[in-house]
Amino acid sequence: MKVAVIGTTGYGGGELIRILHNHPIFRIHSIHSTREEMPITEEFPHLENIFEDSLKKVDSEKIAEDADLVFLATPSGVSGKLAQQFYGKDIQIVDLSGDLRIKSAEEYQKWYKHDCVNEETLADAVYGLSEWNRENIINARLLANPGCYPTAALLGLGPVVAAGLIEPTGIIIDGKSGVSGAGKSLSKTTAFAEMNDNFRIYKVNQHQHIPEIEQQLKLWDGHITPVTFSTHLIPITRGIMTTAYVQLKKELTTAEVIELYQETYLNHPFVRVRKENQYPSVKEVCGSNFCDIGLNVDQRTGRLTIVSVIDNLMKGAAGQAVQNANLMNGIDEKAGLNFIPIYP
Amino acid sequence: MKVAVIGTTGYGGGELIRILHNHPIFRIHSIHSTREEMPITEEFPHLENIFEDSLKKVDSEKIAEDADLVFLATPSGVSGKLAQQFYGKDIQIVDLSGDLRIKSAEEYQKWYKHDCVNEETLADAVYGLSEWNRENIINARLLANPGCYPTAALLGLGPVVAAGLIEPTGIIIDGKSGVSGAGKSLSKTTAFAEMNDNFRIYKVNQHQHIPEIEQQLKLWDGHITPVTFSTHLIPITRGIMTTAYVQLKKELTTAEVIELYQETYLNHPFVRVRKENQYPSVKEVCGSNFCDIGLNVDQRTGRLTIVSVIDNLMKGAAGQAVQNANLMNGIDEKAGLNFIPIYP
Amino acid sequence: MKVAVIGTTGYGGGELIRILHNHPIFRIHSIHSTREEMPITEEFPHLENIFEDSLKKVDSEKIAEDADLVFLATPSGVSGKLAQQFYGKDIQIVDLSGDLRIKSAEEYQKWYKHDCVNEETLADAVYGLSEWNRENIINARLLANPGCYPTAALLGLGPVVAAGLIEPTGIIIDGKSGVSGAGKSLSKTTAFAEMNDNFRIYKVNQHQHIPEIEQQLKLWDGHITPVTFSTHLIPITRGIMTTAYVQLKKELTTAEVIELYQETYLNHPFVRVRKENQYPSVKEVCGSNFCDIGLNVDQRTGRLTIVSVIDNLMKGAAGQAVQNANLMNGIDEKAGLNFIPIYP
Amino acid sequence: MKVAVIGTTGYGGGELIRILHNHPIFRIHSIHSTREEMPITEEFPHLENIFEDSLKKVDSEKIAEDADLVFLATPSGVSGKLAQQFYGKDIQIVDLSGDLRIKSAEEYQKWYKHDCVNEETLADAVYGLSEWNRENIINARLLANPGCYPTAALLGLGPVVAAGLIEPTGIIIDGKSGVSGAGKSLSKTTAFAEMNDNFRIYKVNQHQHIPEIEQQLKLWDGHITPVTFSTHLIPITRGIMTTAYVQLKKELTTAEVIELYQETYLNHPFVRVRKENQYPSVKEVCGSNFCDIGLNVDQRTGRLTIVSVIDNLMKGAAGQAVQNANLMNGIDEKAGLNFIPIYP
Incomplete structure (x- = not known):
């Protein structure tokens, strides 16, 4: 399965790379950021010799054509807009921001201080608390990954x-x-x-x-x-x-x-x-x-x-996002997530 | 005024030295520890060239004779016993441990898991929350300095x-x-x-x-x-x-x-x-x-x-202890405590 | 391949577990420590639900019979003695301590302040600087893993x-x-x-x-x-x-x-x-x-x-030890070591 | 003696306040920054109830009239320009930046990548390594405080x-x-x-x-x-x-x-x-x-x-600066600097 990551240069994006690069089913097809054309290693030198793709601009048409699933590791405000662009296209969407989590537009605006995504998109977004909303997650096309x-x-x-x-x-x-x-x-x-x-x-x-x-x-x-x-x-x-x-x-x-x-x-x-x-x-x-x-x-x-x-950054962001993507695709929810805590 | 410090090699004891060494009224007369005869600089090299006294053994008779006030920076269990030794002698006592704070012997034993000091000593101990118990503190001879x-x-x-x-x-x-x-x-x-x-x-x-x-x-x-x-x-x-x-x-x-x-x-x-x-x-x-x-x-x-x-270590221990000692002796409560927070 | 780990409760031992538990070829057969019979999770709660074996006592006869390779994550002094016990038995030995690294017994004693292993064992030990001593490592039976x-x-x-x-x-x-x-x-x-x-x-x-x-x-x-x-x-x-x-x-x-x-x-x-x-x-x-x-x-x-x-703990200890064990067994040296640096 | 501090909102400036506020001879007369009119406590809330002066703009004429000594805690480039403004006026200058330290204009430009102060000012600047240049420091009007x-x-x-x-x-x-x-x-x-x-x-x-x-x-x-x-x-x-x-x-x-x-x-x-x-x-x-x-x-x-x-921030900046200011004014070099290291 081909996945795209948008917002790759943030901490959530970096953690998605760490997980997805060794994932047994998902394959990173493209990474995206506003800082297009830069090799990801300029931002993340720890990825040298491991994963050296260059960032591409965000072209939602092309991404939806090429990839099966897109992770939005973009900030609140940006994610919502992207989610609406991808919504309805033939691609699964997992959003790590808060933009799709709150079902009440009024509540969203009160706490986030800016406008919400449109009603239709919001209605279809499934809250991805993996252990408690599994039945809905497995059928989701648009997933709102929980906050940390x-x-x-x-x-x-x-x-x-x-x-x-x-x-x-x-x-x-x-x-x-x-x-x-x-x-x-x-x-x-x-x-x-x-x-x-x-x-x-x-x-x-x-x-x-x-x-x-x-x-x-x-x-x-x-x-x-x-x-x-x-x-x-x-x-x-x-x-x-x-x-x-x-x-x-x-x-x-x-x-x-x-x-x-x-x-x-x-x-x-x-x-x-x-x-x-x-x-x-x-x-x-x-x-x-x-x-x-x-x-x-x-x-x-x-x-x-x-x-x-x-x-x-794991269960509170990228880890749960991949867990949810696994569930959405009928894959073992542990796939790609067999990390043992690093201690000490 | 001559002060003695017992339990000088702990963090509370070290902080008392930091305060008392520059105090305008109190003068460190002697420091004590079970590790007698060792220069304090062996435990605290940061005190070299500043304060280099040697530790003495704890002889409560002699301390009470020589000093006007004793700080007990000893652990719970030890402090209580020392307080009883000093109690009734011509010396003010400021105890930084928890041994004299709890008025109910039963409660003390329940939480501290060992025996309490005797009733008489306990009854005379004044709880030293400086801002709230000032009236009693100024007349105290035996002060129970609050926990952090x-x-x-x-x-x-x-x-x-x-x-x-x-x-x-x-x-x-x-x-x-x-x-x-x-x-x-x-x-x-x-x-x-x-x-x-x-x-x-x-x-x-x-x-x-x-x-x-x-x-x-x-x-x-x-x-x-x-x-x-x-x-x-x-x-x-x-x-x-x-x-x-x-x-x-x-x-x-x-x-x-x-x-x-x-x-x-x-x-x-x-x-x-x-x-x-x-x-x-x-x-x-x-x-x-x-x-x-x-x-x-x-x-x-x-x-x-x-x-x-x-x-x-300051308001939660040595600082409040000196503040209380100031109050007990009619000195400005800020004396020796004009430390500006060290930032950053 | 069955591997045993001795000295499992230290940091090097814990890191070996983190690597070996997901290794494609090596399988942890037994873990050992002087604290025998304790489940490893008592020392390492981060391993709960992941790896819960109990520690066993060190019986070199039995270990050599059951396992194909033993990692010694024991301190200097202990490791040397264990290496001598295993030496000559049908088991590969990878020692993470400094006991087998110094070829001159005199130099060893000067810097380590205790006696060296016997000459014969020492002569056979191969220094495991993976990138520079590969030719000898691939034929080693007794490997001295380099210091950090x-x-x-x-x-x-x-x-x-x-x-x-x-x-x-x-x-x-x-x-x-x-x-x-x-x-x-x-x-x-x-x-x-x-x-x-x-x-x-x-x-x-x-x-x-x-x-x-x-x-x-x-x-x-x-x-x-x-x-x-x-x-x-x-x-x-x-x-x-x-x-x-x-x-x-x-x-x-x-x-x-x-x-x-x-x-x-x-x-x-x-x-x-x-x-x-x-x-x-x-x-x-x-x-x-x-x-x-x-x-x-x-x-x-x-x-x-x-x-x-x-x-x-990785390239400076457990990681290089597994890299060397891979080389000793004709396995891809990267096997089990595809960890991406955790950043930030 | 009245002192002015310019560049008060940086770490060096904050440390100067910590020292000077309790100094026995120097008195902070005014503090300055490009962020004029803001109370210093907005930048340094740790100074509340202690020192709450407001920042003033930098008017070198007025400062030279009102104060006896000025500390420049401004960045390299800014300090040099200020030093030239104050130079020749009736005020002692202690500069904490690198602008006056290098006697060779060529070397300065090579390493600092911008122009140097004029020759005359530079020639008069005394390098303030207190323990080694005392004879010159005691007669200095313009002091280049050493780097950390x-x-x-x-x-x-x-x-x-x-x-x-x-x-x-x-x-x-x-x-x-x-x-x-x-x-x-x-x-x-x-x-x-x-x-x-x-x-x-x-x-x-x-x-x-x-x-x-x-x-x-x-x-x-x-x-x-x-x-x-x-x-x-x-x-x-x-x-x-x-x-x-x-x-x-x-x-x-x-x-x-x-x-x-x-x-x-x-x-x-x-x-x-x-x-x-x-x-x-x-x-x-x-x-x-x-x-x-x-x-x-x-x-x-x-x-x-x-x-x-x-x-x-102390011996490497503000502390040595005050030590030098003491020496320049015939005051005990320890004045205002009796800080005991804070340990732990």
Whole structure:
């Protein structure tokens, strides 16, 4: 199968190359960027002798003719426009941006501060939380790949929310992300001398991943009320941890909760539920497509603490995108994703 | 005034030297450790040509005779025993450990897993949250210096809890600390290759700072129920951020909350309340005794997010200890503490 | 082919698992450690759901019977003893320690401070610098895998030394390594709070890799005199850079030197020679088996600066060990080693 | 004494504020930047409640009237022009850029790639290597503060070069710097996700500090030939280490060399020479004005290894600038510089 990648010079694009170059079924047919004609190795010298294709301009007609699937690793705003160009053509579309995730145009505009794609395109986009929306993903032509924070938070919250075990109000999600999540644009905030040996909170109560999280939570439990979701920047390159706090409706032991999670994710190879008293650190998944989950019920408060970690560029972006592309094409969802976390 | 320092070779002890060496009133009379007779520069080569005293053994009789004040920078378990030895002698005691903070012996034993100091000593110990317990601190002979996390969390929560503005149930405090907070003992968890580019949660719902936080919150509002307090390790050396989530009883704007905080801390030079839409990062206080606070009310949820940052070795340990020693002796509380945060 | 790994719980052992688990020909038959019977996931939780074998005790008779090849990822001192136990049995041996590298027993004892393996074993050990000793490696039964620093330094120096283009005296090699190179033993030097935001020099003029580097240089040019080799610790987890300074015998341009290197390494897929004015950073090889080399001739001094970078756990240890095992068995040297550097 | 600071929003400017705000003699009279009228706290929130002056535009007439001394913390190119404006006016000038350091206009243009200041101004500028040019500094009106790398390298090389103990050819200096040395301009190279867990070499044989180092070495020993000087970027915020390699003319022990250094720097409080077998790490000076030096003679090669560390923003910039300003005004050179290294 021939795939095209648009937005190849960003971190998500680079990670797609790392995965797709060794993929057993997909073959990179062309890579695209606004910086056309430059060999990709000028931006990514680590690819020398491995993958040295040159970037091409984005010609959606030609791409749709030549390739079977296109990954959009472009920023919000750009992705939506591209998705509309490709929509209706004979090509599968996997979009890594937030442009196709929010079903309400109003909500999208409120949080993203610009216009949404057209209704028709939006209606056909399938939300690609691989472990929870598989039935729709396998028939999707247009896939909205989840955000990095939502992936970690939702995989962590899914089992108890879907089972109706927690109070629908007062969910708190405290998120922490490595700096690659901010992308490759230069900013003072993400300059080394500013971020090294530092830790900061950002976009307090304003992160655009909030409506994405709430939309999915409400699909599981219609009573869910607005959540509090905070985002912090960790001085690490890759990795996200979300620590979620929820109130249990009835008394449950940690062991019982862990059992529920293990059952829920039994046939999902990329989610690993930790044993009692064990909690994942972000390094234990880095470089891989795993989401690791740790759980603890505090008997003093009746609250459950849910710890989820992912590599934001893998399960939080390019990894889940390929997992979804596998599912869309009837391929083993693990194909091309047998990365063992790089440790230490 | 002559001061002695016990436990000088730890990070808290080293920081006390950094402060006291240039203090206008206190003079380091002697330093002590179990590693007696070694020049302190063997442990701390950064002190060469600056302060080169040798460590002496701990002889409480002699120390009480020679010095006016003793800082105990020793671990929990050791500090309590030393405090009892010094108690009743003609010397002021400032203990940086957790041994004298918890008024309930039962609670202490539950969380610290060993026996408490005797009732009499405990009863006389004054909790040294400088900004909130000043009246007692100025008359204290035996001071229990607050923990690092509790300092950040309580300075952040104090104004709204004491004013009765928040629901007493469901307080969530998500804490993040630099690795120096774990002290100098070697462990796999805090080895560089394990912690670099990593982020981990630890002691989930079991941290010994929980009873300390709850004890003070209940002094402010007797209705407070058990809190959820989580602790994470950031790959930085110094610095703590606590992100606290509380439900407001009535509608308030962020501006109103900020105003309350600014009034509360008006005469407290080490607490800096940030303007609306500004949030402190840990580097903005590192090396100094400041606690910086950022605030945001989420109108969607009616919840207030409170961000506090401190340098765990300064305001979270040695800095606040000297601030308290200043107060105990009628000295300007800023004496010896005019450190400007080292940035970047 | 069935392989056994001894010393599995160290960083080199963990990296061998990461490579071998997906290797097309080698199959991990058994893993061994002094911590027998423990599942490897207790030490390496990142391997959960991937590879969960339990550690077995080291029984050389049984291992030699069951496996075709054994990797010794054990420390110097231990490896030598094990190599002697396996020597002469029907099993290939690849030792990652320094115990079999130095042909002179006297030199070994001088730098390693303990006794050497017996003469017979030592005589048969083949030095596994894959790109330069291929002819001997393909027939080896007992392979001494090179040290991390020597691999970087020698791949960088080889072309000009072997071609007789540099003065044999006055070679300076300034080495810098990530902290994983120090292994997993706990030490104050490698504790996070001591090493973070720090940079230190260690073992000045005393590093045990000095005789290994000189031994190989002398094979290329018998006139080589003792080198100066310095080692520094960088606050990163993986990666080595060596910066070597040599005096050219005659005038050469940077372009000419680069051409020589490109020719030398033409058929060596794991060495990448950079274009003029481009220099590799350590991240550009991390997670992969590449050694990247940058070159510059300073016309003012007639000196050549040679920059080499490797991932110390890959090309500097486990990666090169598997590359050598491939060569020893007539397998494509790239088998199991198609890792793309993980960037960023 | 009233001082003005120009270029206040850079890292050097920020560090000047940190020092000058608590200086016993100098008083900050005004701060200047192209970003006039902005309160400095908008750029440096860590200064809130401490120092909140607003930036003013640069009016050299007015500044020369109002202030006694001006610090130029502006970039190369800008500083030279400002120095010429202030030159001849009744104000002392301390320039932290490279614009006044190189006595040969030709050399300056070759390395800095733009024009030099006029001859007259250049002729009057005094090179401010505090420990070696004191006699001229105390009478200077126009001071060229040394570069960060040259400060570390020259303090390390001075004693043996000035004493004529080393061969004048073949000096190698391998420099490593923290990222704050690159200043505050944004660049891909110094973005967190690119530099974290990374290590890179840059400006190979082309760094503009080369002529500065050679100029001073030749003042000590006219036979010195061009040096090899390399620069690497360490993933730390502050700190420089230079490792210098020189050939001794005659046999000397490490102890003898250390004795020479201790004598040379006997009356220089900011240079600390380490004992045999002890080597400084960069953290041991960070936040302070110290330069620490470690020494080792390799009997195998007759070469001396010289390790120097400084905080690039202190002894490498703002700290030495204030030290020089002290000397220029007959004040104790330590005034305002009693910072103890912040450790850890």
